[in-house]
Amino acid sequence: MNASNFVEGVDFSLYLILGISIFFLVGITTVMIYFLFRYRKKNNPVATNIEGSHTLEIIWTVVPTLLVLVMFWYGWTGYQPMLKAPKNAIEIEAIGQMWKWTFVYPDGKVSDSLVIPVNEPVKLNLSSKDVLHALYIPAFRVKQDVVPGGDNMMWFTGQLTGRYDILCAEYCGQLHSYMMTTVNVVERDAYDTWLVTEPDLADEHPGFTLLKKNACNSCHTFDGTRLVGPSFKGIVGRSETVIVDGETKEIIADREYIIHSMKKPNDAIVESYQPNLMISYENIITDEEMNLIVDYLETIK
């Protein structure tokens, strides 16, 4: 049994090609080295001008042609089933953004790692909030680019329970190599219970939950270290230099400013940081939620 339904097709085409390759690599290298010594000047003082041979040319055109057609064919048959998901597949939205994955389940459950039932086809509808990403599960041999504005999808069936890595395989900026999470393949009843249990957030500040949910912490830290964006530590009431329309200004980061920064981050760029990286959360986070976030930010000094 393989980790997913595609492992067999992919591995077969890969190892078939590698096998043929090793045969040719070893064969050609051996012949080459043999000739090198057999026809050394010492062993063969007078060379022979052989212009060529039509028979040989034909053989070594036709044989590789046949071989590549075979290779192509198994590549194609291993790939073709990936193109179309079965109708009964569980549809999950997979959202990529710098540098975090989010999965939204049919009944609205949101999670930052993927949990799927074993032996049931799963279809991921891929979308991106900012730049290109690619969802890659090496153990499943599946990979698909996540394109902003596009509507790619991928599907697979997990066949062995266990936890596997999900990586981002399309370069997407600073923390590309940290954009990972896992897929947990579980039995159906474990999946059902997981779907209905909400994580226990009772003693977590709702603002903090929102920050995590929206992946703010992939660019902003809480402890003062610099990542892509300015740290949240002590942000409320901090005075800072920002660039508005090319001009430098001194401002105090109050509630209004911070909420504005979430809605239109490019209006004022904090000095020494880059524009365009942070997206606008205007239609993603509601005004109440933004206020909750600032409430929380006030608490980290």
Place this chain on the structure above:
Amino acid sequence: MNQSFVLPNSGHTFDPKSSKLGMWLFLYTEILLFGGLFLVYMVYRSLNPDAFLLASFKLNVWMGTVNTIILLTSSMTVAMSITALQKGDKKMAMNLLWLTLLAALAFLVIKYFEWGAKFEHGYFPGMDHYDAMPVGEKLYFYLYFFMTGLHGLHVIVGGIFIWVVIAKIKSGKVHKDRISLHENAGLYWHLVDLIWIYLFPLFYLIH
């Protein structure tokens, strides 16, 4: 050692055939340069047929038509000026080239007014009206400015090229038996014309 020996196939002697071949090769690269843009145009148009149609109504067909006629005429005058120089009629050749330059200028002036009108309506990327357009039309206008802009740049370069040829005919460096530069300027100018021949229906005549 024989210092004055020169190979019959020397790269340092002037060869009109080489220079024509070189010019044509260069034209191929120009074709593919614009080809990339045409490709983008075709793809986006096939993805947004209706938006492109609507947007094209905002262009002025008559200005486009007049400009097409101007360019075609200028192509004829360059071609004729080559004939004239080949026949040894220096004066005629120069006059025909001046006419070509005049046409180039007229083309640019009309383009200027056309672009000016679009600016006034705010169709240029980043302007108010542009921002309010539906997505496909934005692409259309972006492409319109990009492609006609690049073409306009070629008109200017071609014009300078022709101007240089005029000067060289005058000073006698280009003449009946050494006409390559003149021919090459002509070829370049025709290319500018060729590109416009496709741009014109693609942008103005989608109706």
Place this chain on the structure above:
Amino acid sequence: MEENKNKNNEHQEHISSYKEHFGTWSALILLTLMTVLVSVFGADLRTLSVATAMIIATVKVLAVGYYFMHLKYEPKIYRTLIIIVMALFVFFLVMVILDYLTR
């Protein structure tokens, strides 16, 4: 090959007559007016008018190339090459569009 033999004594270039150029020009103008008319007044023949516009444009391009650019009088290699270049471009176009249309 043949080019190397008489590089310095150029064989006579073909000289096109004024009349030929004028004739070409008239045809070009005629074709231009035709496309404009088809497109402006044939508004409901949409696909048809796109096709005619492109066909007419191609005819115009051929006329410019053949007569104004002297392709008619150049060695055959020039025509072959330009066909190859155009074919290449068409292939690029077809493959890209194919990818989009079959997604």
Place this chain on the structure above:
Amino acid sequence: MTAAALPENNFFNAKKGIMSWLFTLDHKRIGLLYLYAILSFFLVGVVLGFLMRLELLNPGQDIMKPHTYNQVFTLHGVIMIFLFIIPSIPAIFGNFFLPLHLGTDDVAFPKLNLLSFWLYVLGALFALATLVFGDGPADTGWTFYAPYSVKTGTNVTMSVLAAFILGFSSILTGLNFIVTIHRLRTPGMGFNQMPLFAWSLYATSWIQLLATPVVGITLLMIIAERVFGIGLFDPSIGGDPILYQHLFWIYSHPAVYIMALPAMGLVSEIIPTFAQRTIFGYKAIAYSSMAIAFVGYFVWGHHMFTSGMSGTAGFIFSILTFFVAIPTSVKVFNWVATLYKGSINIEIPLLYMMAFIFNFLIGGLTGLANAALAADVHLHDTYFVVGHFHYVMFGGTGFAMFGALHYWFPKIWGRMYNKARANVAFALLFFGFNMLYFPMLILGIMGMPRRYYDYLPEFHGLNQIATVGSWILVSGLILMLANLLIGLKKGKIASANPWNGITLEWQTSSPPPLHNFDKLPELNEGGPYNYPDAKKA
């Protein structure tokens, strides 16, 4: 054999002064200017590659931050592709030896040739200026994929502009070579009497000419998008980032054959010389260059199999990609057959060619794994691809270039290097190279994505092996360059034809005189490689 002194009349002392170099119209000098320039930029690229390997020695941060790492691999890629490997063989050896091979005294347009060189320098300066200006070098990868390349604050505009200018330089070189080959062959030399290096340059030039403009315009679009803030690949106005990839690869796939074909030409030159017999299957080799160039235009989609490409398009691109392997394998088999019944001098240039064949085989065969749709889904954007392209580019073209440098060293400078040292350097390079890149192939199969600053613990061991390999490789490189430099100054004077070569460049003195030939060179009876001393078949 050895003459006492260099010939008095050579292109080095024909004219004096720095200006006579900077504004020279002599193709040999332009070739050397390229050599020095390309080599310098190449060394910058090597240092960057070396730094990357140090960073990857252990997981987590070793010597730099993620952002820096991203800039480093981008600059490494840009330098290696646009400044090093695309111009390398055509601009250096093509410029120097194409006219000699054709028996003429220069390329068709010497002034244009000089212009290409200066455009190259200008482009290179732009690429390096990003180190100083703006917010540092681009951090997009050498592919400049939209929309990241439009969003990032780093100095993408300047890097892209550099690539654009370098593209022009490349186009002009290609144009020059095509005209030269058509018009300046020595009397009596038909296309089928041309040396195979000239054939390979001919095929390459057509790619330079017809593919480069497409990337030129694409890069302009990226610049426009950055300058106006909105653009053609931006989804919010209906654009599509995938279209950028199509346009980019329409150029950049054919470009990999700009890198490979000239190297293959060198192999076809050097093997007959050291086998002292005619090449096996001259026409098959010559025409397969054209075939590779031609088919190479139609396969770009294989870089985009996972981008959401349709099954139909994937099917076509995959099968066409496999077809490129056929003319390539024809070449490989013919080269090996040329050793058969030769009378082989095992000299350093030949060793490099054998290394080329071995490395290129690994590179090419791993290319086949990438070309298969199913396998590529797993391998795309992993270290397997990184291994693949270093094997073809560096193991192939790079090694061919070293070989050529050793082969033509006596012709260019009239002196000989120390052969024992050259052998040691070769061994280090070959061994270090394979130790560096073979582990990458395995890492890729295990699933390690490329452009990764940090990696999972299971990849640690192989990464360490690779890094140690890079140390051996670099020591080999230093030894090789040092040996050549010493040879330049102190080497024994070489004869006009130390390898008993048969193509036309060996008929003139070493170094050649200013105008290459003092008399009309004599064509070889019965084909360019028909050794008179060898037995008839």
